[in-house]
Amino acid sequence: MEDEKLENARERVIDSISKNMDIYSVTPSVGRLYGAMFFEKEPMTLDEMKDKLQMSKTSMSTGVRTLLDLNMIEKVWRKGERKDLYEVKSDWYQTFTDFFCIHWRKGIEMNRDACKESITELMELLEDDIPHEKRITAQEDLDRMSYALGYYEWLNKVVDLFESREIFDVIDKVE
Template identity: 50%
Template sequence: MVIEALAQNMNLYGITQSAGRLYGLLFFANKPLTLDEMKEELGMSKTSMSVSVRSLLDLNMVEKVWVKGERKDLYTIKEDWYQCFFDYFTIKWRAAIMMNSSTMEKSIAKLKQLIDDPNTSEEIRESAMGDLKKLEERLNYYDWQDRLIDSFETQEILNFVPTDKKKDK
């Protein structure tokens, strides 16, 4: 039941349910597991298993470990859930912010050219100025998000929201 709940919750964050089930399996495993062991336990294809493992590795939620005498790759979860949360959101948010900011900056440059063009009608110029203001405000928001992500990466956020409830009071 817990594994399925984890899988469903992780799906809300854009992680496939199969990767979520894999994470749940690794969470309850008392030892690192090979792809074959995970495949057998979950009944997934080797391809699906590999994709799920790669996804969790990319998000820093699992790690490959070395065990003396074992030739196959072994995987386990990263135990620090707070760091996993920080890593997940910084990876996802930073990518979205970069993509959106870049697109908006290009649009701002085009709007400024349009506004400065003497052949632009007053109606189009006013509309462009309104759009320019909206985009500049949005860039301000992305700057704030970027600083929030920085606080996750440096863990300064924990000064404001400690991991221990007792420290909140």
């Protein structure tokens, strides 16, 4: 009776987390795994996960690796315990900023490099004596890429804001 109510309350939240974990580019199964771990008092073993979620141990293994890569869970060491133990990282603010930073830095860097390289090429091209029409196109592309570069610079600063934790000066954590 009380069990059921407790279970329902948990299940609702786990379900919601699972459904929304796609914002972290993660499959619902992995989301469910995270949700399950979130409510577990003790760190979990792969076998416990597999029993809980009724899935293969292999899936638990890969799911755990995914969550580790996302810095959402961590490995716990406990003496005399042979199995690996995992629990969710307790600081969700940190988890968010980690994800945000990794996610966007990745996208920024590569695009910025590509833009820089192409900008150089186009500038060289513009020094040559080329048909007027090509010159126009080159100049337009150059403008576009320069705009992109400025945007990436801004975005980088936004990421810095989170990475440096200054964001918490702007928006206080909620206790």
